[in-house]
Amino acid sequence: MKYVEIYKLQNDGSQTVFATCKFVDGTIVIEGDQKFADFATNEGIRNYTSDGEKKLFPKDGILFLEQLRYNFKSGYLNASEVLEK
Amino acid sequence: MTTGEKPSDSTTDFGAAKKETLRLDEPALAADFEDEKKELKEWRKKTSPVELEKGMVKRSRELIGGANKVFFVEFIGDESGIFKPASGEFAYSKNHIEKGTLYKRERAAYLADYFFNFGIVPPTIIREIDGEEGSVQRFIPDTVPYSDVWKFSMPDEKDFQYQMKHLWIFDFLIHNSDRRSVNLLFSGLCDEPPCNITLHAIDNGCSFSEDKSCFAAEFYDEDIPEELTTKIKEFAEDKHRQEILRELLLPLLTEKEINAFFARVEKIAAILKEYGKIPLEKREEVANF
Numbered sequence: 001m002k003y004v005e006i007y008k009l010q011n012d013g014s015q016t017v018f019a020t021c022k023f024v025d026g027t028i029v030i031e032g033d034q035k036f037a038d039f040a041t042n043e044g045i046r047n048y049t050s051d052g053e054k055k056l057f058p059k060d061g062i063l064f065l066e067q068l069r070y071n072f073k074s075g076y077l078n079a080s081e082v083l084e085k
Numbered sequence: 086m087t088t089g090e091k092p093s094d095s096t097t098d099f100g101a102a103k104k105e106t107l108r109l110d111e112p113a114l115a116a117d118f119e120d121e122k123k124e125l126k127e128w129r130k131k132t133s134p135v136e137l138e139k140g141m142v143k144r145s146r147e148l149i150g151g152a153n154k155v156f157f158v159e160f161i162g163d164e165s166g167i168f169k170p171a172s173g174e175f176a177y178s179k180n181h182i183e184k185g186t187l188y189k190r191e192r193a194a195y196l197a198d199y200f201f202n203f204g205i206v207p208p209t210i211i212r213e214i215d216g217e218e219g220s221v222q223r224f225i226p227d228t229v230p231y232s233d234v235w236k237f238s239m240p241d242e243k244d245f246q247y248q249m250k251h252l253w254i255f256d257f258l259i260h261n262s263d264r265r266s267v268n269l270l271f272s273g274l275c276d277e278p279p280c281n282i283t284l285h286a287i288d289n290g291c292s293f294s295e296d297k298s299c300f301a302a303e304f305y306d307e308d309i310p311e312e313l314t315t316k317i318k319e320f321a322e323d324k325h326r327q328e329i330l331r332e333l334l335l336p337l338l339t340e341k342e343i344n345a346f347f348a349r350v351e352k353i354a355a356i357l358k359e360y361g362k363i364p365l366e367k368r369e370e371v372a373n374f
Contacts, residue, residue: 005148011226013157013165015148037124041264046265058334069094070152075167077230078150085194 004068006036018077021058023065027057043073045071087357128329132199133210136164137221142214153187153290158214158221165226169290170219182262187290188220194259194289195222196337197346199328201258203251203314205286225285230275231266231301247310248284249302253285254313257363257371258349260298265290269301293342295374305365314357321354345374 002023007015019032021040030037044055047063048070056064065082072079103212140160145168149156158166169188176184186353188211195209234245256264256341273281320326327347334343349371356367362369 005150007148009148009157013144013159017148026256032339033233035233043232043266046263066150069150071265072267073151073153073175074288075148075151075155075157075169076228076265076270078148078155 002062002082002084004065004082004084006032006068006072007078007080009076009078015078021065021068023062026061028061028064029057099372104139125258125329125332126133128333132196132333133209134208134223135162136162137166137208137223138210138212140164145214156214157224165224166221167224167287167296168214168221169218170214170217172217173219174290181295184289188218188291190290190294191220191222193334193337194261194286194292196330196333197259198255198286200326201255201320203254203255203316205248205251205284206289207285207287209289219288222287225270225272225287226269228272228285231269231271246304246312248282248310250304250307250309251313252286252364253300253302253304254309254317254353256298256300257353258317259289259292259346260294260296260349260374261292261293261300262298263288264299264301266301293338293346298327298372305363306370307362309357309362311361314361317350317354317357319349 004021005017006019006021008044009015009019015059017032019030022029022031041058043068044057044080045064047054047056049067056067058064062082067076067079068079091337128301137160140162143156143161144159146157148157152175154170156168156170158168160166169191171185172187174184182190191209195206197265198204198206207225208222209220211218211220211370213219214221218294227370252264253271255261264286268286270287270347271282273283327350331343338346353363353371356363360367
């Protein structure tokens with residue numbers, strides 16, 4: 001299964017998993033922080049492979065997963081590459 | 086970056102143009118030049134917190150995830166920072182921003198924030214850590230991302246909107262093409278009012294370029310707080326302050342980007358003076374590079 005972890009930076013510099021986005025049956029299921037799940041589902045993320053105007057949502061499947069690391073890169077919230085288990 | 090433009094030489098000195106034409110038998114001019122150099126040095130100092138710029142690194146940890154390399158750096162003392170080395174930048178294939186210039190734009194955004202007296206960008210400097218040059222931005226503890234703000238009590242909606250309007254105008258000014266709710270943090274949120282909410286605009290590396298600007302929230306046709314309008318007006322009218330900022334931006338951005346920034350300042354100041362808001366019909370005019 002393909003998935004991406006979202007890490008939140010703590011005050012001591014450690015990172016904890018804040019949410020996990022999993023590719024299940026062609027769509028993305030978000031587990032963990034509910035507010036984050038609502039945000040990603042409703043607001044969407046930017047697609048850095050296009051001009052950025054067309055947003056991506058969990059229903060966009062793998063492309064959504066792939067683009068998470070370009071959206072979450074501040075250090076405070078970082079997304080992993082697409083992982084597999 | 087556009088057609089072969091190179092960022093200005095990082096060794097550019099304040100008053101370099103004057104230096105070329107300065108005649109040694111003109112002591113008054115020489116004194117002016119020395120005063121200007123001294124003043125610029127003072128501004129550099131004011132905008133470069135010593136604990137970030139000179140602080141001894143106690144520990145540096147590369148953070149996992151993200152498209153760019155990012156380090157959490159602890160300095161001796163209480164200070165921590167977010168270090169983004171130039172060598173770890175991701176090349177954005179679809180935009181005008183050249184790889185290896187994002188860290189300079191982080192610093193440029195902080196300088197603009199400082200000169201407008203907005204106070205929304207954490208202090209950001211450029212330095213070398215472990216042989217790598219990059220930006221170091223003060224780490225803000227106990228923050229939550231914008232998406233999490235609604236978990237907390239929001240008694241001061243007015244204050245929240247006030248800060249969001251600062252951010253909106255700021256992103257117009259710096260032409261930020263990457264402002265999203267994920268690079269917008271808040272501290273001071275609480276469950277029991279009164280809270281002391283503070284907005285922190287981070288991740289400003291995609292600013293000042295020709296890329297299309299984007300915003301976390303927009304306030305067209307809404308009144309802009311007078312205090313915010315005044316800050317922009319004061320800066321737009323203070324040519325000396327503008328000149329100092331221009332000199333500080335020279336090693337960070339291209340001349341074209343700097344000129345475009347000052348043109349936007351003038352345009353936005355004029356619109357706010359006339360309307361007290363950004364009318365929707367002016368959107369394209371102010372959002373253009």
